[in-house]
Amino acid sequence: MPDSPTPAPVPVEPARDAIADxxxxxxxxxxxxxxxxxxxxxxxxxxxxxxxxxxxxxxxxxxxxxxxxxxxxxxxxxxxxxxxxxxxxxxxxxxxxxxxxxxxxxxxxxxxxxxxxxxxxxxxxxxxxxxxxxxxxxxxxxxxxxxxxxxxxxxxxxxxxxxxxxxxxxxxxxxxxxxxxxxxxxxxxxxxxxxxxxxxxxxxxxxxxxxxxxxxxxxxxxxxxxxxxxxxxxxxxxxxxxxxxxxxxxxxxxxxxxxxxxxxxxLVIPPVTDLVPGNEQWIRTAVLERPLPSEVTHAVIVLTGYGSDYGGEQPADPRVQRFSYRGLDPDGRPLAYRSSDTTKSMADSVSLLARQVERLHRRTGRRVALIGESEGALVARTYLARRPDPVVDTLVMFSPLIYAGRAYYPPPHHDRGWGVATGWQLRAIFGLADVGGGPDEPFIRSLLDDAPFYRNQLMCPVPGVRIVAFLPTATATEAPPGEYSRIPVFQIPGVHGGLLDRRLVQDRLIDFLLGRPIAQTRAEYPLLQSFAAAWQAPPLPIEANPAWAGNRQPDPAFTGKVCLPAG
Structure with a gap:
């Protein structure tokens, strides 16, 4: 910034009595x-x-x-x-x-x-x-x-x-x-x-x-x-x-x-958050690496989150199966996948889950419970909305992305649309930071294209399905304050993808699979929601975006409520 030849501020003595009266x-x-x-x-x-x-x-x-x-x-x-x-x-x-x-x-x-x-x-x-x-x-x-x-x-x-x-x-x-x-x-x-x-x-x-x-x-x-x-x-x-x-x-x-x-x-925030004990680690301990109690009558599919990988290891309990973002082999076993496979579109992941549910149910003869974390929770919940199946009657969501899709930017081949310059700036930022995926990967585009559903219906009951969401307190800062859920929630200290009291959560997870109702709210959760209100970007109204015309939903940004039926 050029400096003009201006004199430095010089103290001057004001009229004391004038200031006084x-x-x-x-x-x-x-x-x-x-x-x-x-x-x-x-x-x-x-x-x-x-x-x-x-x-x-x-x-x-x-x-x-x-x-x-x-x-x-x-x-x-x-x-x-x-x-x-x-x-x-x-x-x-x-x-x-x-x-x-x-x-x-x-x-x-x-x-x-x-x-x-x-x-x-x-x-x-x-x-x-x-x-x-x-x-x-x-x-x-x-x-x-x-x-x-x-x-x-x-x-x-x-x-x-x-x-x-x-x-x-x-x-x-x-x-x-x-x-x-x-x-x-x-x-x-x-x-x-x-x-x-x-x-x-x-x-x-x-x-x-x-x-x-x-x-x-x-x-x-x-x-x-x-x-x-x-x-x-x-x-x-x-x-x-x-x-x-x-x-x-x-x-x-x-x-x-x-x-x-x-x-x-x-730039150091993601590595620091990775130091918090993650859900995937204790999900392995609680569900994948030890047999479930014999009283659990369900077969279980575990859907891990964005950036996870899977080497093809078989769970300790034959009733339990890991969801694969690559699908199944000819024998019905989940294929190993890399973290890059978790970037696929929600529609593709839901199709893979539907096939896996059908094969697991046929093999075990049991109803199926879904346990999803982060992206996996969204895949499971979207599956229940898009392809409801009486075989699946239990859903556990860990760290779901509450109230996602509050903004929009069009695909790169569009030169008009809400947030068009924002999209290109994000592409430049991701490119310069050499971050994989980027703002146009299929999973992110699914959140953008189906935003009305994820804003209004994600945390809603599904007829015939028992649902609970385990929420780390950090999720309180992830969405504007107000009603965000009409399903039971279990709030516990932690950040996204990491719950601190893992033993308690393991016990409550098993309780839920055994058919017992669980819920826990914390007094600081709505307080943190309110304190984050100043720093959220203002959401784009659902009615304003032509790209959402095929999936109109009541807008929580104006109603302050979720799960309202489309009218």
């Missing part, structure tokens, strides 16, 4: 600016909240407080809306330019209103140029993470959402200096700047939860109060950036280094 001189100006700052930051979230309440858009009501947040949360707010709601390249480019420039202009006004009276302010033109350029630069930095937040809406994975949010959190203290300090790239932010930025994250998180849980039009004043708090934080951060007690590492280009760190940190 707020009736004349500098004191009146400061008072009016401060009030104007609070009015402006409070009004904008209220306007967005009014629109959402009028539309009945419940799932997005946690987002408005971010309209006037500190950098970069404000830009993160803008781009998430844009990445979900554009239908062509020219529309995306037009709105992107408008958003970035408008954000720079708006921030200039906030900086002017927040500027401390005892510091000489640079010219308005300098601040305008600085903040407009900054708006563009922040937009460029935030854009990939906003796109990843949309990907998190598609796959409903908490670690993907966390990966999109961490760079914002890490870089926020540094960006507060860029808007007002000439040599912004050098030196560490002060402790006060770090504290105010952290407080803004807390305010936005709590305000998002309150906006969601507050009924009806009461959401609007709650959003307004959150905006006023944003204004106070703008006042404090501008002051802290201009009047630091001492700048540490004053000659070190810390801000560019922090940006590199912010980009790198999300």
């Amino acid at each position: 707020g009736r004349r001189g500098t004191g009146v100006i400061v008072s009016r600016r401060f009030v104007g700052l609070l009015v402006l930051t409070g009004l904008m979230p209220m306007i967005e909240a009014v629109v959402l309440v009028i539309l009945g858009f419940r799932a997005a009501e946690g987002v408005p407080p971010q309209v006037t947040a500190l950098w970069p949360y404000d830009t993160y707010h803008d781009l998430r809306w844009l990445y979900v709601y554009h239908r062509s390249w020219w529309e995306f480019a037009l709105w992107l330019c408008y958003i970035l420039v408008a954000r720079g202009l708006f921030t200039t006004g906030l900086v002017v209103l927040a500027w401390p009276a005892e510091v000489r302010r640079p010219s308005l033109g300098w601040l305008l140029r600085r903040n407009v350029v900054l708006g563009v630069l922040v937009g460029v930095f935030v854009a990939p993470w906003a796109a990843i937040s949309v990907a998190a809406s598609v796959v409903a994975l908490s670690w993907v959402l966390l990966a999109s949010l961490l760079p914002m959190f890490l870089l926020a203290p540094f960006l507060q200096r860029v808007a007002v300090v000439e040599h912004w790239w050098r030196g560490l932010p002060s402790i006060s700047l770090v504290g105010w930025s952290l407080l803004n994250f807390v305010v936005l998180t709590v305000a998002g939860a309150l906006c969601w849980v507050t009924p009806g039009w009461w959401t609007v004043p709650v959003a307004g109060v959150a905006g006023v708090l944003n204004g106070l934080l703008w006042n404090r951060t501008v002051r802290a950036a201009l009047l630091p007690s001492r700048v540490r590492w004053a000659r070190v280009p810390v801000t560019p280094l922090a940006a590199l760190l912010a980009v790198a940190v999300p």
Whole structure:
């Protein structure tokens, strides 16, 4: 960012009595600016909240407080809306330019209103140029993470959402200096700047939860109060950036280094989550590597999740069989498969499961219970919806992808459609990161194409089938708050694909196979759902997308409920 020859901020002595009584001189100006700052930051979230309440858009009501947040949360707010709601390249480019420039202009006004009276302010033109350029630069930095937040809406994975949010959190203290300090790239932010930025994250998180849980039009004043708090934080951060007690590492280009760190940190999240004991390991122990109790009357098919592999090992109990993403050999035994085989479309996996259910039932003469984890849970549940069979009367789902398919992007051969630019940006991100599969692999496209079913029907009862879902608490952050299930759930601490108290879950799994009802809810689950409301990308309404015309479902984003019949 070029530096204009502007004088460094110089403290000036204001008229003390004017500040004291707020009736004349500098004191009146400061008072009016401060009030104007609070009015402006409070009004904008209220306007967005009014629109959402009028539309009945419940799932997005946690987002408005971010309209006037500190950098970069404000830009993160803008781009998430844009990445979900554009239908062509020219529309995306037009709105992107408008958003970035408008954000720079708006921030200039906030900086002017927040500027401390005892510091000489640079010219308005300098601040305008600085903040407009900054708006563009922040937009460029935030854009990939906003796109990843949309990907998190598609796959409903908490670690993907966390990966999109961490760079914002890490870089926020540094960006507060860029808007007002000439040599912004050098030196560490002060402790006060770090504290105010952290407080803004807390305010936005709590305000998002309150906006969601507050009924009806009461959401609007709650959003307004959150905006006023944003204004106070703008006042404090501008002051802290201009009047630091001492700048540490004053000659070190810390801000560019922090940006590199912010980009790198999300890359370590998947390996870290892999360290948590996974479902597949204990499923092997509980079901595959030891005989089931003799009281269990079912034959069992175990469907492991995305990225799993299978070497062809036979379970210890002849009543149990591993689902193969490659199918069966001529003798009816599941074929070994590699992790790449788990990327196939849901329709193909359901067809393979149907054949395996039929062969297992014929061989054992027993009814069949399905035990699915993550993708395997979705395959099993989709099978019950698409190919209902009285042979299957029991389903256990571990870490199902709750409320997947909340956003959309068209296939690569389409040049129009909701999220067209988002899809290409995700393809570029996956390509640069050298991540296998990518956003167009058949499994992901199944979630996109059949999104209405996975949003509204996944966690619903099936006539004649006993169902339970084991949910790690991390899934509470994977979908907007509200009703998400009408089947029994067993909530337990853990992350997606990893449940911490494995012995308890093993016991409850066997209890369920023996026909005993099980359920367990935890008080923190709905609380975590509400706290995540601010950071979800706004969902695309089912009615808005022509690609979903053949699978219309009531939209939980507006009804706040699931399992409503199609009308």
